[in-house]
Amino acid sequence: MKYLDEYRDGDIAAKLVERIRRVQTKPWVIMEVCGGQTHSIVKNGIDHLLPKGVELVHGPGCPVCVTPLEMIDKAHAIARRPDVVFCSFGDMLRVPGSNGDLFSIKSQGGDVRVVYSPIDCLKIAKANPDRQIVFFAIGFETTAPANAMLAWQARATGMTNVSLLVSHVLVPPAIEAILSSPQNRVQGFLGPGHVCAVVGYREYEPLAGRFHVPIVVTGFEPLDILEGVLMVIEQLEQGRAEVENQYSRVLDRGGNRPAQDLIGKVFEVSDRKWRGVGNIPGSGFQLRDEFREFDAEHRFSVETIDTMEPPVCIAGQILQGIKKPHDCPAFGTECTPQHPLGATMVSAEGACAAYYAYGRHLTDADLVTIGANGK
Amino acid sequence: MSTKVDESEQQELAQPFGSCPLPIFDHPQIVLGHGSGGKLSAELIEKVFVSRFRNPTLEKMDDQAVLDVGGVRLAFTTDSFVVTPIFFPGGDIGALAVNGTVNDLAVGGAKPLYLAAAFILEEGLPAADLARVVDSMAIAAQNAGVQLVTGDTKVVNRGKGDKVFITTTGIGHMNRATELSADRARPGDKILLSGFIGDHGITILSQREGLEFEGAPESDCAALHGLVAAILDEAEAAGDLRSVRVMRDPTRGGVATVLNEIAQRSRAGMILRESEIPVRETVRGACELLGLDPLYVANEGKLVAVVAPQIADRVLSAMQQHTLGTDGRIIGEVVEQPSGMVLMRTFVGGTRVVDVLFGEQLPRIC
Numbered sequence: 001m002k003y004l005d006e007y008r009d010g011d012i013a014a015k016l017v018e019r020i021r022r023v024q025t026k027p028w029v030i031m032e033v034c035g036g037q038t039h040s041i042v043k044n045g046i047d048h049l050l051p052k053g054v055e056l057v058h059g060p061g062c063p064v065c066v067t068p069l070e071m072i073d074k075a076h077a078i079a080r081r082p083d084v085v086f087c088s089f090g091d092m093l094r095v096p097g098s099n100g101d102l103f104s105i106k107s108q109g110g111d112v113r114v115v116y117s118p119i120d121c122l123k124i125a126k127a128n129p130d131r132q133i134v135f136f137a138i139g140f141e142t143t144a145p146a147n148a149m150l151a152w153q154a155r156a157t158g159m160t161n162v163s164l165l166v167s168h169v170l171v172p173p174a175i176e177a178i179l180s181s182p183q184n185r186v187q188g189f190l191g192p193g194h195v196c197a198v199v200g201y202r203e204y205e206p207l208a209g210r211f212h213v214p215i216v217v218t219g220f221e222p223l224d225i226l227e228g229v230l231m232v233i234e235q236l237e238q239g240r241a242e243v244e245n246q247y248s249r250v251l252d253r254g255g256n257r258p259a260q261d262l263i264g265k266v267f268e269v270s271d272r273k274w275r276g277v278g279n280i281p282g283s284g285f286q287l288r289d290e291f292r293e294f295d296a297e298h299r300f301s302v303e304t305i306d307t308m309e310p311p312v313c314i315a316g317q318i319l320q321g322i323k324k325p326h327d328c329p330a331f332g333t334e335c336t337p338q339h340p341l342g343a344t345m346v347s348a349e350g351a352c353a354a355y356y357a358y359g360r361h362l363t364d365a366d367l368v369t370i371g372a373n374g375k
Numbered sequence: 376m377s378t379k380v381d382e383s384e385q386q387e388l389a390q391p392f393g394s395c396p397l398p399i400f401d402h403p404q405i406v407l408g409h410g411s412g413g414k415l416s417a418e419l420i421e422k423v424f425v426s427r428f429r430n431p432t433l434e435k436m437d438d439q440a441v442l443d444v445g446g447v448r449l450a451f452t453t454d455s456f457v458v459t460p461i462f463f464p465g466g467d468i469g470a471l472a473v474n475g476t477v478n479d480l481a482v483g484g485a486k487p488l489y490l491a492a493a494f495i496l497e498e499g500l501p502a503a504d505l506a507r508v509v510d511s512m513a514i515a516a517q518n519a520g521v522q523l524v525t526g527d528t529k530v531v532n533r534g535k536g537d538k539v540f541i542t543t544t545g546i547g548h549m550n551r552a553t554e555l556s557a558d559r560a561r562p563g564d565k566i567l568l569s570g571f572i573g574d575h576g577i578t579i580l581s582q583r584e585g586l587e588f589e590g591a592p593e594s595d596c597a598a599l600h601g602l603v604a605a606i607l608d609e610a611e612a613a614g615d616l617r618s619v620r621v622m623r624d625p626t627r628g629g630v631a632t633v634l635n636e637i638a639q640r641s642r643a644g645m646i647l648r649e650s651e652i653p654v655r656e657t658v659r660g661a662c663e664l665l666g667l668d669p670l671y672v673a674n675e676g677k678l679v680a681v682v683a684p685q686i687a688d689r690v691l692s693a694m695q696q697h698t699l700g701t702d703g704r705i706i707g708e709v710v711e712q713p714s715g716m717v718l719m720r721t722f723v724g725g726t727r728v729v730d731v732l733f734g735e736q737l738p739r740i741c
Binding site for chain 1: 402403404405406407408414584586650659663665666716718721722723724725726727728730733734
């Protein structure tokens with residue numbers, strides 16, 4: 001397939017791995033920021049191709065994982081209302097709140113629908129004028145333009161039965177929080193390709209300078225990731241700390257200006273709580289005052305809900321690259337995709353769920369066997 | 376709405392059924408994932424159904440029951456069809472209902488003979504639509520060489536059904552000395568797949584969601600009895616009928632789910648080669664866009680066969696000479712370890728586990 005097969009070629013992958021081997025002289029810890037990258041790495045077995053001294057740790061870029069439990073409980077309280085059609089991206093449906101998930105709310109009679117685009121909510125709203133359509137507007141900068149477009153069009157067409165439950169987060173403040181932590185191990189980053197396609201990568205330049213870390217904005221296909229790793233290691237070995245763009249076929253330094261304009265008109269930066277991490281100042285979006293009437297929290301005046309995370313769960317440390325899924329005693333035993341205890345086990349992009357789905361819950365003995373059979 | 380009320384409601388709903396001594400089914404309600412073909416479906420079948428009806432035939436858990444009736448071996452199966460929309464490119468619910476049951480008989484090695492069909496019709500269904508569905512069933516039955524010999528019709532209130540639900544039940548004659556079963560895969564066996572995967576599932580999804588793709592896919596809905604006969608004829612000609620170990624049609628849950636079932640039942644492992652698994656460009660594009668994996672997407676006219684190595688090449692060429700198997704390939708091998716698991720060698724040379732999904736495959740956010 002054009003633009004896909006070219007980036008999955010086994011021979012080129014082997015050459016890139018060989019170049020990484022030649023360049024790398026010291027051990028390095030590199031974080032891929034995006035959940036999509038984590039998924040691709042584990043799905044394609046890329047981390048097993050890398051030399052031992054190159055460790056990939058998985059970042060906080062899984063939007064479903066970092067949506068705080070309080071917000072999920074609010075979503076569930078709204079979705080249970082008989083007058084509401086609750087619309088969401090698909091992978092949010094299985095995320096457990098304090099009391100079940102959206103699938104179970106659906107089975108109890110709640111009207112919960114999966115949409116592929118937030119704009120689909122406008123069609124649903126027109127077809128159901130006597131009901132309230134609520135969209136769970138989560139995600140990073142990537143989904144912000146489409147989510148902003150929903151609010152924008154709802155206001156422009158005077159729709160009174162559409163609102164957004166907003167839980168938007170931003171990547172640069174999360175990177176800053178990781179690098180500022182005394183426990184930080186990360187020495188270089190694969191930057192988030194899709195996020196930068198929207199907002200560009202200017203914002204990452206001060207981070208690279210201030211913390212002296214290389215950041216290579218990277219795509220999602222196997223060869224993208226291998227090339228991104230190579231570019232980060234070249235910088236680390238040469239003592240450089242710059243922002244470079246591996247994903248130039250998709251984005252440039254400035255990003256998508258019309259999308260940025262729309263985001264700026266609808267959203268403003270606000271403090272946000274991240275599941276498993278805590279509050280990060282200036283790390284999210286909320287609707288501007290002009291769009292307040294489209295804020296579902298305001299419209300349904302849902303009370304703040306107190307929640308408790310299971311104490312065994314180390315999702316917060318996994319999201320910051322301090323620990324890996326294997327370091328958790330509950331991984332694959334008490335905590336599985338059937339019964340997730342925490343954020344990183346719930347979405348396919350979460351590090352724990354990706355590890356589990358692709359067999360990383362197996363013992364070392366199993367893995368040795370897999371390696372032997374695979375080669 | 377206060378959360379207190381929710382909690383008490385939830386607790387009430389979470390009570391297990393009565394004082395039932397059978398395994399507790401830990402879902403207070405049925406969720407859609409119970410129909411996905413994944414782990415949730417398996418749990419429902421085991422804890423609710425098999426535990427209550429337990430008998431040796433049922434416990435084999437093949438797609439059809441093989442019964443000895445007065446010295447004659449018969450295959451017996453049933454399947455319900457609830458697809459939306461009822462008409463789609465490449466087929467409709469009627470063709471699906473006939474072919475699905477024919478295929479469940481055929482993959483067990485039976486010659487499909489007779490079908491029963493039960494219809495649940497929703498009040499308001501256009502009679503012309505029903506006639507179109509039934510015409511399509513008649514054509515499919517004729518093509519598959521089966522007769523529809525009995526049936527039933529019920530009508531439910533508007534909103535209590537979805538246009539038309541069809542259940543078909545079939546009987547076939549086990550007219551060859553086959554020994555096909557999901558527990559017969561052995562290390563060294565080859566895994567054959569008859570063609571492109573995911574066509575049906577992606578067709579239905581794109582119709583349902585109003586997604587438009589360039590070169591839109593069509594459902595692969597087809598009766599597999601001819602392809603199965605071609606494979607068994609070839610094995611018979613080689614004097615090695617027992618070397619065809621197991622055949623399955625990878626419908627709901629896709630190729631990945633079927634192979635996992637075989638690996639688990641046979642207590643063997645499997646190694647697939649991603650580069651050998653045929654996926655059409657449109658289907659791959661749609662899957663990339665929607666964050667789905669074609670290995671888990673439904674097919675309605677594909678065959679997976681596990682065949683002993685000595686006749687694998689002969690069987691493959693017999694498959695490729697049949698119109699439904701022209702794109703057939705050997706996609707992998709059965710191995711000893713890790714037992715009960717399916718592994719795949721990826722395009723870039725990595726290895727990963729191809730697990731059974733928990734419930735429905737969910738589109739990823741980005």
